Amino acid sequence: xxxxxxxxxxxxxxxxxxxxxxxxxxxxxxxxxxxxxxxxxxxxxxxxxxxxxxxxxxxxxxxxxxxxxxxxxxxxxxxxxxxxxxxxxxxxxxxxxxxxxxxxxxxxxxxxxxxxxxxxxxxxxxxxxxxxxxxxxxxxxxxxxxxxxxxxxxxxxxxxxxxxxxxxxxxxxxxxxxxxxxxxxxxxxxxxxxxxxxxxxxxxxxxxxxxxxxxxxxxxxxxxxxxxxxxxxxxxxxxxxxxxxxxxxxxxxxxxxxxxx
Amino acid sequence: xxxxxxxxxxxxxxxxxxxxxxxxxxxxxxxxxxxxxxxxxxxxxxxxxxxxxxxxxxxxxxxxxxxxxxxxxxxxxxxxxxxxxxxxxxxxxxxxxxxxxxxxxxxxxxxxxxxxxxxxxxxxxxxxxxxxxxxxxxxxxxxxxxxxxxxxxxxxxxxxxxxxxxxxxxxxxxxxxxxxxxxxxxxxxxxxxxxxxxxxxxxxxxxxxxxxxxxxxxxxxxxxxxxxxxxxxxxxxxxxxxxxxxxxxxxxxxxxxxxxxxxxxxxxxxxxxx
Amino acid sequence: xxxxxxxxxxxxxxxxxxxxxxxxxxxxxxxxxxxxxxxxxxxxxxxxxxxxxxxxxxxxxxxxxxxxxxxxxxxxxxxxxxxxxxxxxxxxxxxxxxxxxxxxxxxxxxxxxxxxxxxxxxxxxxxxxxxxxxxxxxxxxxxxxxxxxxxxxxxxxxxxxxxxxxxxxxxxxxxxxxxxxxxxxxxxxxxxxxxxxxxxxxxxxxxxxxxxxxxxxxxxxxxxxxxxxxxxxxxxxxxxxxxxxxxxxxxxxxxxxxxx
Numbered sequence: 001x002x003x004x005x006x007x008x009x010x011x012x013x014x015x016x017x018x019x020x021x022x023x024x025x026x027x028x029x030x031x032x033x034x035x036x037x038x039x040x041x042x043x044x045x046x047x048x049x050x051x052x053x054x055x056x057x058x059x060x061x062x063x064x065x066x067x068x069x070x071x072x073x074x075x076x077x078x079x080x081x082x083x084x085x086x087x088x089x090x091x092x093x094x095x096x097x098x099x100x101x102x103x104x105x106x107x108x109x110x111x112x113x114x115x116x117x118x119x120x121x122x123x124x125x126x127x128x129x130x131x132x133x134x135x136x137x138x139x140x141x142x143x144x145x146x147x148x149x150x151x152x153x154x155x156x157x158x159x160x161x162x163x164x165x166x167x168x169x170x171x172x173x174x175x176x177x178x179x180x181x182x183x184x185x186x187x188x189x190x191x192x193x194x195x196x197x198x199x200x201x202x203x204x205x206x207x208x209x210x211x212x213x214x215x216x217x218x219x220x221x222x223x224x225x226x227x228x229x230x231x232x233x234x235x236x237x238x239x240x241x242x243x244x245x246x247x248x249x250x251x252x253x254x255x256x257x258x259x260x261x
Numbered sequence: 262x263x264x265x266x267x268x269x270x271x272x273x274x275x276x277x278x279x280x281x282x283x284x285x286x287x288x289x290x291x292x293x294x295x296x297x298x299x300x301x302x303x304x305x306x307x308x309x310x311x312x313x314x315x316x317x318x319x320x321x322x323x324x325x326x327x328x329x330x331x332x333x334x335x336x337x338x339x340x341x342x343x344x345x346x347x348x349x350x351x352x353x354x355x356x357x358x359x360x361x362x363x364x365x366x367x368x369x370x371x372x373x374x375x376x377x378x379x380x381x382x383x384x385x386x387x388x389x390x391x392x393x394x395x396x397x398x399x400x401x402x403x404x405x406x407x408x409x410x411x412x413x414x415x416x417x418x419x420x421x422x423x424x425x426x427x428x429x430x431x432x433x434x435x436x437x438x439x440x441x442x443x444x445x446x447x448x449x450x451x452x453x454x455x456x457x458x459x460x461x462x463x464x465x466x467x468x469x470x471x472x473x474x475x476x477x478x479x480x481x482x483x484x485x486x487x488x489x490x491x492x493x494x495x496x497x498x499x500x501x502x503x504x505x506x507x508x509x510x511x512x513x514x515x516x517x518x519x520x521x522x523x524x525x526x527x528x529x530x531x532x533x534x535x
Numbered sequence: 536x537x538x539x540x541x542x543x544x545x546x547x548x549x550x551x552x553x554x555x556x557x558x559x560x561x562x563x564x565x566x567x568x569x570x571x572x573x574x575x576x577x578x579x580x581x582x583x584x585x586x587x588x589x590x591x592x593x594x595x596x597x598x599x600x601x602x603x604x605x606x607x608x609x610x611x612x613x614x615x616x617x618x619x620x621x622x623x624x625x626x627x628x629x630x631x632x633x634x635x636x637x638x639x640x641x642x643x644x645x646x647x648x649x650x651x652x653x654x655x656x657x658x659x660x661x662x663x664x665x666x667x668x669x670x671x672x673x674x675x676x677x678x679x680x681x682x683x684x685x686x687x688x689x690x691x692x693x694x695x696x697x698x699x700x701x702x703x704x705x706x707x708x709x710x711x712x713x714x715x716x717x718x719x720x721x722x723x724x725x726x727x728x729x730x731x732x733x734x735x736x737x738x739x740x741x742x743x744x745x746x747x748x749x750x751x752x753x754x755x756x757x758x759x760x761x762x763x764x765x766x767x768x769x770x771x772x773x774x775x776x777x778x779x780x781x782x783x784x785x786x787x788x789x790x791x792x793x794x795x
C-alpha cells in the first residue's frame with residue numbers, strides 16, 4: 001500500500017478505560033492503515049474493541065497511547081471530515097428526515113437552499129424520496145438507518161465510519177440493507193470502515209477484512225476480498241474467504257462470547 | 262421496500278371521543294352537586310354554613326357580570342403568575358443547563374438545592390415580606406420560587422439523560438458549544454423539561470394563591486378574594502374562589518402544558534423517552 | 536469515601552455564610568432585614584433558653600407543629616388508605632372519584648384555611664383538618680394505584696386457598712400494594728408537613744413553628760424568620776431520613792417489595 005494512498009493511519013494505538021483494579025485494556029498496540037476509497041470491515045469477538053477503535057477514529061475518545069491520523073492530521077475530536085452511522089440510528093426525533101439529513105450540511109456552512117438540494121439528492125440515493133417530511137418515529141428500522149446513512153454522507157466527509165449499523169434489524173431487512181449499502185457505496189465511493197459481528201456481512205461488503213483478537217484487542221489478521229460485486233452469498237470463492245476469516249476468528253471466539261457465522 | 266409504519270386510524274371521530282371523555286369527567290361533579298344541593302335544601306345542613314351549589318353558581322355569576330369583580334381578581338392573579346413564571350422558566354432553564362453541563366458546579370449546588378427544595382415555597386413568603394415588602398413583588402417572588410426549582414431540577418435531569426449517541430452524531434457533523442445545546446441538548450431533553458414546566462406551573466399557581474393571601478397590601482387576586490371574604494363571613498365567595506382555583510390550576514395544566522406537549526414531544530414521538 | 540461528595544457543597548455553604556456575616560458587619564446589607572448567621576444563632580438560642588415556665592419556647596413551637604402534623608397525617612393516612620382500597624377494588628368507585636381528586640388535590644391548604652376558620656375557628660381544629668386533607672389525597676390516590684396493580688396471580692391464588700372477597704382486600708391487596716402505599720404515605724406526610732406550616736401562618740393562635748415565623752415577620756425579627764426556616768429544613772431532613780426510611784426498611788423492604 002502506498003503511503004499517500006492511506007487516508008487513515010492508526011499507529012501504536014492503545015486504549016485503557018478505568019483506573020486501578022477496575023482498569024480495562026480495550027486495545028493494545030493497534031497498527032492499521034486504510035486506503036482511500038476502500039471498504040474495510042472490522043470484525044472480531046465481543047469485547048475485542050472494534051467499536052472502541054471506531055470511536056477513536058471518530059474522535060469520541062482519545063487513545064491512551066499512539067495516534068490516529070486522517071490525511072496526516074491527528075484526530076482529536078469529532079468533526080465533519082468523518083461521518084458516523086450508529087447502530088441505534090441516533091436520529092433527531094424532533095427533526096424530519098429532511099431536517100436530519102440537512103443537519104451536517106448546515107453545520108458546515110451550506111446555505112439553506114443548497115443544503116436542501118444536496119440533502120434531497122442523498123435522500124433519493126437511499127431510496128427514501130417521498131418520506132422527507134416524515135418524522136423518524138414513524139419509520140421502520142431499515143428506513144431509519146437509511147436516513148442515518150444519508151445524513152452521514154450528505155456533507156461529504158472523507159471517511160464513513162459505521163458501527164454495526166444493521167445490528168438492530170431483522171434478518172430480512174439486514175440482507176436488503178447490505179445490498180443497498182453496496183449500491184450506495186458504489187455511488188458515493190467513500191472510504192468506509194465498517195464494524196460488524198457477522199462474517200457473512202463482512203465478506204459480502206468488504207474489500208478487506210481486519211480480524212481482531214479478543215480483549216485486549218489488536219490485529220489478528222487481514223483477509224483480502226477481491227471478489228467482484230455484486231456478490232452472491234453462495235459463490236465458491238466467497239465461501240473460501242469465509243472459511244479463512246472464520247478460522248482466524250475461532251481461536252479468538254473461544255476466548256470470548258459469541259460471533260455469528 | 263419496507264412499508265411505512267403508521268398509527269391506525271380511530272374508528273370514531275376524535276371529537277366524539279373527547280366529548281365522551283369530558284362527559285365522564287364532569288359526571289361525578291354533577292352527582293356530588295346534586296346530592297349537595299339536596300341535603301342543603303332538605304335542611305340537614307344550614308345554608309349559611311354550607312351554601313348549596315346553586316347559591317355558589319349564582320354568586321359566581323354575579324361576580325362575573327356587573328362590575329366583573331371576578332375577572333378583576335383573576336386578571337391580577339394571572340398577571341403576577343405570568344411574570345413570575347416567565348422568570349422562573351428563564352432562570353430555571355439557564356440554571357439547569359449550566360448545572361447540567363458543569364460537574365463542579367453541580368456537585369457544589371446539588372445538596373444545597375435538595376435542602377432548599379424541602380422548604381415549601383410558602384415558608385419563604387415571610388422572608389419576602391420582610392425584604393421585598395407587602396405588595397406585588399412578594400407575590401411574584403413566591404411564584405418565581407415555586408416554578409424555579411421544579412424547572413431547574415427537571416432541566417438538569419433532562420439534559421443528563423439526552424441520548425449520548427445523538428450528541429455524538431451532532432458533534433460528528435460539526436456542532437459544538439451553543440449550537441450543540443440549542444440543536445440537540447434542548448430538544449433532546451424536552452420530555453423532562455416539559456415535566457418540569459408542568460410541575461412548575463402547578464407549584465407557581467399554588468404559591469401565587471398563598472402569596473396573595475399573606476401580602477397585606479395586595480388588594481386584588483383570587484387568593485386575596487378568599488382571604489377578604491373571611492371578614493364578611495362570606496362562605497359563598499370562598500367556595501367560588503376555591504372553585505376558580507381548582508379549575509384554573511386544572512386548565513393551566515391540561516390546556517397550556519398539554520398543548521405544548523402536543524406540539525413537541527408528541528409530534529416527535531418522544532413521549533415514552535425517559 | 537462517600538463523604539468526599541460533601542466537601543464542595545460544605546465549602547460553598549461555609550463561604551456563603553461567611554460572606555453574609557461579613558456583609559452584615561460591614562453594613563453592605565441591612566442587618567435587620569438580612570440577619571447574619573450569628574444573629575440567627577443567637578435568636579434561636581435565646582428562644583430555646585427562654586423558659587416558659589419550664590420548657591424551651593423554641594421546642595414548644597416545634598412540638599406544637601409536630602403534634603399537629605402527626606395527628607393530621609395519621610387521620611389522613613387512615614382515611615386515605617380506606618378510600619384508596621375502595622377505589623382500587625372497584626372500577627366504578629375509581630372512575631367516580633378520580634376526577635374529583637384530580638381537581639381538588641391541587642388546591643393549596645392555605646386557600647382552604649379561611650373556610651375552615653369560619654367553620655372551626657382558629658387553632659388546632661382548622662390546622663389539623665386542612666393538614667389531614669392534604670395528606671389524604673396523595674395517599675388515597677397511590678393506594679388505589681397500588682391496589683389496582685396487585686398481581687392478579689396472587690389474588691387468584693388467594694381465592695383458591697379460600698380467602699373471602701373482603702378478606703382478600705386486607706390480606707392480599709394491601710400487602711401487594713405496599714410499595715405504592717408507602718410512596719403515597721411519604722408524599723402525604725410531606726404535604727401535610729408543608730400544609731400545616733402554611734396554615735399556621737394564618738390560623739394559629741399562639742403556638743407552632745409557622746406561627747413563630749409569621750409572628751416574627753410581622754415584627755421584622757428576621758433572625759427568627761431565617762432561624763425558623765432553618766428549623767424546617769432540619770426537621771424535614773430528620774423526618775425523611777430517620778422516620779420514613781426507617782419505616783420503609785422495616786416493612787416494605789423486608790417484604791421484598793422494593794429493591795433496597
